[in-house]
Amino acid sequence: MLQALITGISGEVGHGLIKKLHAQKYKIVAADIKDPEKEISGFLDKFYKCDISNKNGVEKIFEDQKFDVIFHLASILSTGGEKNPELAAKVNIEGTLNLLEAATNQALKDKKIIKFIFPSSIAAYGLPDLKEKSKIKKVKEDQFLSPITIYGISKLACENLGNYFSKNYKLLGDINRNNLIDFRCVRFPGLLSPDTIPSGGTSDYGPEMLHAGAQGKDYECFVRAKSKIPFMAMADAADVLIDLSEAPKNKLTRFVYNVHGFSVTAEEIYRMTKKFFPKFKMIYKINPERQRIVDTWPEDVDDSAAQKDWDWKPQYDFGKTFSEYLIPKIKERYHTR
Numbered sequence: 001m002l003q004a005l006i007t008g009i010s011g012e013v014g015h016g017l018i019k020k021l022h023a024q025k026y027k028i029v030a031a032d033i034k035d036p037e038k039e040i041s042g043f044l045d046k047f048y049k050c051d052i053s054n055k056n057g058v059e060k061i062f063e064d065q066k067f068d069v070i071f072h073l074a075s076i077l078s079t080g081g082e083k084n085p086e087l088a089a090k091v092n093i094e095g096t097l098n099l100l101e102a103a104t105n106q107a108l109k110d111k112k113i114i115k116f117i118f119p120s121s122i123a124a125y126g127l128p129d130l131k132e133k134s135k136i137k138k139v140k141e142d143q144f145l146s147p148i149t150i151y152g153i154s155k156l157a158c159e160n161l162g163n164y165f166s167k168n169y170k171l172l173g174d175i176n177r178n179n180l181i182d183f184r185c186v187r188f189p190g191l192l193s194p195d196t197i198p199s200g201g202t203s204d205y206g207p208e209m210l211h212a213g214a215q216g217k218d219y220e221c222f223v224r225a226k227s228k229i230p231f232m233a234m235a236d237a238a239d240v241l242i243d244l245s246e247a248p249k250n251k252l253t254r255f256v257y258n259v260h261g262f263s264v265t266a267e268e269i270y271r272m273t274k275k276f277f278p279k280f281k282m283i284y285k286i287n288p289e290r291q292r293i294v295d296t297w298p299e300d301v302d303d304s305a306a307q308k309d310w311d312w313k314p315q316y317d318f319g320k321t322f323s324e325y326l327i328p329k330i331k332e333r334y335h336t337r
């Protein structure tokens with residue numbers, strides 16, 4: 001039985017991933033600063049209340065447990081990060097560093113490779129202006145890597161840290177620490193989940209609209225109607241992480257992959273929400289800072305490398321995400337008819 005460590009279980013991706021890993025018979029150890037919600041606590045073999053930026057706390061987990069794979073989800077998101085960039089850098093970068101170091105030491109001691117799966121983000125990109133954004137359309141992994149947020153900067157830094165730890169860590173040292181960590185990373189688009197309402201992100205207008213509509217609430221959208229970025233159904237996001245972790249190593253040609261569900265404007269999400277909740281009312285009340293962040297994110301990403309290397313294909317397109325996944329589940333959640 002494989003043992004996985006998941007950090008940041010209370011975040012958006014944690015819930016879906018835990019349920020899927022549990023169904024696949026993984027033993028799950030989780031770490032978070034918040035206690036797990038009832039809905040997922042039953043799936044955990046062990047829970048550590050731990051701030052990953054605390055090195056001693058992270059080391060303690062690795063003293064107690066041995067891992068085959070780490071899914072490092074804990075992160076302060078793009079809007080939250082701008083409120084306290086120092087804290088975001090500490091949690092996002094130092095936290096990742098602590099985990100990479102502890103995992104490398106464990107792998108060295110046990111002479112066993114540990115997989116390290118890291119969700120990065122479209123926030124790693126920084127398009128210079130709207131003209132370029134609409135011209136370029138699908139961004140490739142190595143283009144426009146000039147993020148404007150501390151979140152994007154920390155994601156990009158951690159992608160490179162992971163790659164460094166797996167290939168060149170302490171390259172002048174006397175012990176060979178290469179290939180102890182098998183680091184694999186995806187850049188996620190905005191995510192849409194019926195189970196969790198995100199907080200502190202900038203793609204949050206998508207899920208916030210949906211949850212407002214389902215609860216019969218009005219909504220003020222903080223970006224322009226035409227703002228366009230890629231999104232993905234949360235069910236696909238959990239699959240992405242598991243599929244990437246299970247992909248044969250010799251098929252992987254890169255350490256970071258774009259993944260994408262569908263690319264839609266804020267207005268298209270509004271119209272789709274209204275189709276299922278006809279009484280839903282929304283107005284646009286632009287927040288210039290959050291708009292600026294979204295304007296630097298690509299309209300869409302080129303995920304051909306993920307398709308080619310590990311057969312990535314989303315299960316849900318825009319229509320199916322709503323009709324077959326979000327709407328039935330969210331109606332159940334809020335007892336909406």
Ligand code: AKB
Nearest residue numbers: 077078121201202203
């Ligand atoms: C955010 O909005 O910060 C995140 C992301 C796109 O990574 N949801």
